[in-house]
Amino acid sequence: MGGRIFNFNAGPAALPLPVLQEIQREMLDYGGTGMSILEISHRSKPFEEILDDAVVRIKRLLKLDARHHVLFLQGGASMQFLMVPMNLALPGAAVAYVDTGTWSTKAIKEARNLGKEVAVVASSQDRDFSYIPKEIPVPSDAAYLHVTSNNTIRGTQFHRFPESGGVPLVSDMSSDIFSRVFDVEPFGLLYAGAQKNAGPAGVTLVVIREDMLERVPKALPTMLSYRTFVEKKSMFNTPPCFAIYVVRLVVKWLEETVGGLEAMERVNRRKAALLYDYLDSQDFYRGTAQKDSRSLMNVTFLLPDAQLEQAFLEGCAAAGLGGLKGHRSVGGFRASLYNAVPLEAVEALVEFMKEFARKNG
Ligand SMILES: Cc1ncc(COP(=O)(O)O)c(C=O)c1O
Incomplete structure (x- = not known):
């Protein structure tokens, strides 16, 4: 790239x-x-x-x-x-x-x-x-x-x-x-x-x-x-x-x-499922949206301790993952999975999150 x-x-x-x-x-x-x-x-x-x-x-x-x-x-x-x-x-x-x-x-x-x-x-x-x-x-x-x-x-x-x-x-x-x-x-x-x-x-x-x-x-x-x-x-x-x-x-x-919106939606659902399934499978990170209202586009989550936030962001940057800081009005983290974000990006993010949780959990 x-x-x-x-x-x-x-x-x-x-x-x-x-x-x-x-x-x-x-x-x-x-x-x-x-x-x-x-x-x-x-x-x-x-x-x-x-x-x-x-x-x-x-x-x-x-x-x-x-x-x-x-x-x-x-x-x-x-x-x-x-x-x-x-x-x-x-x-x-x-x-x-x-x-x-x-x-x-x-x-x-x-x-x-x-x-x-x-x-x-x-x-x-x-x-x-x-x-x-x-x-x-x-x-x-x-x-x-x-x-x-x-x-x-x-x-x-x-x-x-x-x-x-x-x-x-x-x-x-x-x-x-x-x-x-x-x-x-x-x-x-x-x-x-x-x-x-x-x-x-x-x-x-x-x-x-x-x-x-x-x-x-x-x-x-x-x-x-x-x-x-x-x-x-x-x-x-x-x-x-x-x-x-x-x-x-x-x-x-x-x-x-x-190939049109049907094809795009399939990819977007796969990307979002990858990240949400991971969030649901562990208790280090906490998703902030209620399950039945979750967005396919913006996945918001918190770390267990605000003191880890800087290290998380630095780790993301070192792993080539950018733009994850949450909106300034709510804090935490947000992964925006818009159409142009490939599945590999979400895979890389989940891998990084697993590793970070293992080291800091
Ligand atoms: C859902 C939604 N509406 C409106 C806006 C504001 O858009 P703009 O900056 O183009 O005025 C944003 C910007 O992030 C948004 O996410």
Whole structure:
């Protein structure tokens, strides 16, 4: 791998090696243009082809249809925390949220800041966001139900999306988009910062269903209206060209090398099972997410003694394992097993963990 390590960063995160190699090959001369992809106009034919191909591939991967628009926006997933309520709230109706930790909490705060009537219909705050609530009562007249499909910090994930009885689902899929198969039918909108499972930082994917556009208030600032980006096909202003170019390479890799989302999900399940089975087989490390809510993408765990943490991190670094420190808000450790992280990386991590436990247990 030429000095590369096994990268367990939570985001920005590992990218598929063949994608990085293709970027390297094409960096000075994109497609015979004699210019780098970083140097060509977003209005040029080569870039338009990249964007169009990315959209077609994303639609195929997620099994979207003619009703769905795929958009490339800026401002990160955090911008969607405010664009969603601004665009999709309905007069006289509440907007419903499930609170499963930091990112949901931030999304709720933005909706409240905009003066929307927010109904937090379920929360796992009572047990430190270590699980996904089972009972999710959705008011039948809610404008939408917002969930965070995967909680990057806490290591929990919806294994089944709530039955919303016709209320459109909206999901922040920043840390599990393209990691598994799911039915898009109940979703009015989904969004994902690309920098975990879909590409580099700098672009946010949004999928919005046509009927949602009817709600978008006419008077919104142009740059904050989904309608602008649907009408201009993500090209109202200069889009993040390089990030979109990389996203296109990642989705091409997913389709042509991995074999689509079913195949990707199988690999992701094997990777996660390897680490969780090990965690369950011993009592040195302790997983922090409840078993029925565990994430396939972010595996969070603690050591028996905080005094060992520095030695653990140093040992990881010496073994070529990077990015395992937990989020600063919760501490402990987190192994992010995104699509681009190979099975061998997880095998190497488990071997290291066994050895460390043997020496320090
Ligand atoms: C689930 C989730 N939502 C939102 C965000 C925030 O994304 P951004 O930094 O693109 O605003 C993150 C970032 O880690 C995340 O994991």
